[in-house]
Amino acid sequence: NCSPRRKMLRFPYSNTILMRLIPLLIMIIFSIFLFLRFDSITKDQTKNSATGGLKGHMTGYVKTAYGWASYSKIAEDVYDRYGFVIDQVKVPFAKLKRREPLMCSAVFEEWLAIANSHNGKQNPPEEIPSHMLSDFTMNGTISVNKWYFNENISTEEPLLWTKENSDELVQKGDVNQQTTYSVKEVSVYSATAFHSIAGMSGLLVRFLTPSVETIVLKNKAAKVLTVEYRRINSTHPQIHYIHPIELAENWRRYHDAFDFVVSYSSIEHSGLGRFGDPLDPVGDLREMQKIQCLLK
Incomplete structure (x- = not known):
């Protein structure tokens, strides 16, 4: 007896197509896993936040x-x-x-106690004092690399900011051209222009030249107070100066007094002693707390 031969159907490209689909299938499965995992974490966070648990x-x-x-x-x-x-x-x-x-009185009292124990004339230590090492490294959770600076400016002669020089900077060119101003200063200009500071009072933390002061005046700020360790004599009626210790001693006079604060390349140095300031492992946090007490 003869029976018809069954023919096997073969697809010459089936293996190639399958090999190409495998990575795609893996990616799809992995994406589903990540989505489910993220959704689970989000639900847990929402639940814990609502119940106050962690x-x-x-x-x-x-x-x-x-x-x-x-x-x-x-x-x-x-x-x-x-x-x-x-x-x-x-x-x-x-x-x-x-x-x-936040207790503002405690913040300024603690800062003053540290500041008054430091005369500001000695050079910054080249090594972290052993009794401060744990606090500076956050109980050993962060590593330490040596990078030493000595830029003690607290004993230098006072700077003179004249009205004429400041007005010249206010009227000079377009800040956005970056011909006279740094990228950071242009950022300040853009931020204070976008978030209008017209007619407002500002606190400026640690600047040795009046460039930022003139930028905020260019954006119609009413007046500014600059906080700096180096003494500054300003003859501009809208630019005033105060030493950090004097500000801390009279903080109630300036409590809730400022509409905005400008600072860059400053707060992160607080407490490191680089500029003659007192050593304080949490100087940056303390600086932010002081600023919060002075903002409206």
Whole structure:
């Protein structure tokens, strides 16, 4: 008996197509996994935020100088000792909140105690004092690299900012052309133009030339107060000067007095002693707290 031969159907490109589809299928599966994982984390964060709990948040890990550490460990070793608690864990940083409300009197009193223990004439130490090492490294969670600066300006002669020179800068050219101004100064100009400061009072932190002062005056600020360790004599009726210690001693006079604050390449140096300022491991945080007390 003869039976008809069954023919096998072959697709010459089937293997090639399958090989090309495999990476795509892997990507789709991986994307679904990430979506489900992110959705789960988001729901946990929403639930924990609503209930005031952080159980789901504290399971994450952060890379530190001594290796990976859980958020609960970071909260205990770092945030808690400075009066902060974790409100929400977000990538790449945790959102913090103060354990207690900000007390401006305590902020300025603590800062003055540190400032008055320092005469401002000695050179910055080349090594971190051993009794401050734990605080400067946030209990050993950050590494230390040596990069030394000595730019003590607190003992130099006062600067003179005349009305004529300041007015000349105010009227000089277009700031956006960047012919006279740095990129940072152009950023200040753009920000204070976009968020109108017309008729407002501003606090300017640590500037040795009146370029930023004239920029905000160009954008119609009513007056500015510059805080700087080096003494400044200003003859411009809209530009005033105050020493940081004098400001701290009279902080109640300036409490809620300013509409805006401008600072760059300054606050991050606070407490490092580079410019003759007192050593303070949390000088940058303390500086931000002082500013908050002075803003309306």
